[in-house]
Amino acid sequence: MFDELSIVSPKRNKRLQTGWEGFFPYYAGFPELFANEILKSAGLAEGAKILDPWNGSGTTTYAADRLGFSSVGLDLNPVMVIVARARLLAPSEADHLRPLAATILSQARAAQGTLDPEDRLLAWLAPETARFVRAIEKNIRRSLVGSLTKSADGIHLDRISGTAATLYVALFGMCRRLVAPYRSSNPTWLRCPKPQEQKVAVSMASIASWFAANVRGMTRALVALQETADGGESFSKSCTSILRANTTSVSLDPESVDFVLTSPPYCTRIDYTAATRVELAVLAPLLATDAKSLGQQMIGSTQVPGHTIAVSEEWGETCGKFLEALRSHHSKASSGYYYRTHLDYFDKMSCSLARVSKALKPGGSAVLVVQDSYYKNLHNDLPVMMAEMAANHGLTLGRRDDFHLRSMSDVHPGRKTYDRPKGANESVLCFSKH
Ligand SMILES: C[S@@+](CC[C@H](N)C(=O)[O-])C[C@H]1O[C@@H](n2cnc3c(N)ncnc32)[C@H](O)[C@@H]1O
Known part of the structure; x- marks a missing residue:
């Protein structure tokens, strides 16, 4: 079903970050070319609505806008909402x-x-x-x-x-x-x-x-x-909303979206707000939340959740086994801090996927870019876990393309102590909703 989809590498490439894309180089973003190819080849009807629930620097909403599709981009970080909004300036x-x-x-x-x-x-x-x-x-x-x-x-x-x-x-x-x-x-x-x-x-x-x-x-x-061929005309034809929202609690119209293109927050113990600390300081007079509580709400937060979280069957078998291995790992803080922050990640991710799936029309598709990583010597096989979790929320995996890349997980503790492959695997997962 996804045979026609043109999937190029989702890896960020500095050379491709020219023009508008270069003004706020976001380490977590995928390239415009990747989003553009997918949306162009997805066979979307005129008037189709696209959603990126983790829109970051707004690559999906920008590409959708230029192609004349309506789109909605969500992100919890106010800095990224401003960046995505700016990218749409006519x-x-x-x-x-x-x-x-x-x-x-x-x-x-x-x-x-x-x-x-x-x-x-x-x-x-x-x-x-x-x-x-x-x-x-x-x-x-x-x-x-x-x-x-x-x-x-x-x-x-x-x-x-x-x-x-x-x-x-x-x-x-x-x-x-x-x-x-x-x-x-x-x-x-x-x-x-x-x-x-x-x-x-x-x-x-x-x-x-x-x-x-x-x-x-x-x-x-x-x-x-x-000065490009269409003179930027598509900007005025499409309808794009950039919203500041938390995907674990956002309310989206059921069965309103034709296509989801996104890369969910990684599970690599990266605080997404830390990279934008100075921008958050610039925006502080405009915001009601402080950086710490924003960090806590993020998927992938490095802060221990304030409530107890139980492992859920909805997260899938691979996730359950990984969490059990992490909890019983001999290294310091594995059964405490690291176990609890990982529970927080999967809990928020499952809640969010349920909402995203509900928003998709039956027959709609979702393309997710997901990266694996290592916790010490344990393989956090996020692509497999996401596929199992998505299946429990009504999404069937139809295609998976893998790309190898040098990873940020290389900079995390444990790299030197544990024998594990260098780099990471970035997978493009294509789902359809029954
Ligand atoms: C991997 S990045 C997406 C990058 C995007 N594809 C781009 O091209 O720039 C994941 C995004 O998810 C956002 N995020 C993390 N937790 C969130 C939540 N609970 N609700 C909404 N967005 C969240 C982060 O701020 C981050 O910008």
């Missing part, structure tokens, strides 16, 4: 970006105001640097975030305009550059400076020129899009 808006950025910069220079001593940017930045970055952010918020977007419990990120989102992404890029000394080769992690370390101090002129350069680059990428 090329016709390119003209406004540079003058807007210039106005925002001159307003920020003229009136920097005082900085809240609790401002989260102070974790990395010296006070004067943080004050100017915050002044830019305040001016984006004042000029572009309207009253419809604001509410008592924070900002309705779903209603943020494409222009505001784009300027926030330019600011994120500038902040990433500022905190570069605190990044390591591990793309999933940004550390805070130690008390004896100096915080980043950069002149206002450099900050302004980095921000302006990002906006210029984004404008150029949008203009290039406008």
